[in-house]
Amino acid sequence: MLKSVGEYGVGLKPPSYHEVRVSFLKKKVDHVNASLEVYRKEWKKTGCTIMSDGWTDGKSHSLTNFLVNSPSGTVFIKSIDTSSAIKNSMKLFEMLDDIVNEIGEENVVQVVTDSASVYVGVGRLLEEKRTKLFWSPCAAHCLDLMFSDIGELTVFKDTIIKAEEIAMYIYRHAWVLDLFRKFAKNRELTRPAVTRFATAFLTLKSFQDRKLQLRAMFASEEWARSSYSTSVNAKKAQGTILGDTRFWKAIKYCLKCVLPLVKILRLVDGDEKPAMGFIYEAMDRAKVEIASNLNHVRDRYKRIWEIIDTKWDSQLHRPFHAAPYYLNPISMVGKLRRRVQRASKASY
The missing domain is CATH 3.30.420.60 (eRF1 domain 2)
Structure with a gap:
């Protein structure tokens, strides 16, 4: 706009207050309504x-x-x-x-x-x-509630709290953040957001991806010589990263449980394709993947499945969602393939 004003030169008369709030606004409203007509015809x-x-x-x-x-x-x-x-x-x-x-x-x-x-x-x-x-x-909201309930389980809650405390410590101190970025080659940790419970698990994923860089930073001579390394919060973070093997094992376990659900969240929260015909198949596949990730030891994934089924059955297990699933040939082929695979394993 400013470029156009400059090209016009001296003498350009700006619109009056009345023109902007009445005639120009009405023209813009008419333009928007006209552009909606294409959609309104499709709605019919x-x-x-x-x-x-x-x-x-x-x-x-x-x-x-x-x-x-x-x-x-x-x-x-x-x-x-x-x-x-x-x-x-x-x-x-x-x-x-x-x-x-x-x-x-x-x-x-x-x-x-x-x-x-x-x-x-x-x-x-x-x-x-x-x-x-x-x-x-909303399917995305339903999945978010699943993440919320899973996040309340003891091992998930404790692990997420530890990861969030370390992430907040790093990002609250400019020098520590700069040091981390040097070791991580300017890659970031995913920090939790208040709007999505799933981001807490993405924080764990970023910790797993940056494990070597985090350990290298807290074990470095540059860190040991800094004044930051002597604070209580710094020692706590360093102890977790370098000495708490259960923390890293817990991260691995948590991600094996929730990453299949994150895939579904991306499916239903994206705009690439209509998700309704795929969500039943995706949820079925996610449960199978969770069990497989945990070596089919039922005690390790039983509670996760219960949370998924509770939210799914009460909210999204509906005829209007089931119809596109049964009418989608891709979903039905996947379902039949898994049945054949299960039957083959049972025959051995």
Whole structure:
């Protein structure tokens, strides 16, 4: 824009305040609405999914974005301040019902929200009134809850806490961080984020990937001579990295349990292809992979499977998810292949 202004030269008349907030704004709104017409025609032809995405802004206001997904992609519809309605199922139901009206009930195949208890009630109300659409909990949110429950198991919780403490110590001290980057050749540790429980396990993965560099740093003469090495937190971190063999074994065990689930999270949270026809197959494959990673010793993965099944059966084990699975030839071929493999092993 500034380049265009410069090319115009002296004498350019800027738009007035009235033009910007009235006529120019109206033109932009008309342009956006016109661009949505292509999507609206597709919604009538193929149907669409309404998605709600809640978040909290810097002033602690609860906001909900509404988007519509169809084969051509996802478009943003509106954002509503839901601070006063976030715990009121009837208000949330009325809000979602209005969105369905706006898009057209005949065009809506599915409504997707997170799986919080209040939204479960909203989903039931919506399906009772709108008998031709389905309500589904968000698959990514369901997986996130799996990670949360798995992360509460003792070995996972203790290991994650240790890794987070070391990562925070390194990143809170500029000199220590610079030293780590020298040994890691400018590669970073994945630090935990508050929005996704899965990032805690990605932190463990980054520790496993940087194990040699971390051990080399804390064993280096440069570290030993620094003033940082004498603090309590530094000695604790050094002791864990260099002397706690159970820490590294626990990381390996944790990753064997959760990395197959991380693959599914990437599948359902990505935009490369529609995931609904693949998620049943992916979950089945993940459970088999977890058991295989732990040498089929049931006691080592039994609790993990129980957490997966509890969340899966109560949230995503639904007819609307099962139908694309059975209609997807790729998924069915994979299922048959595994059955043949299991039958072959049983025959020996």
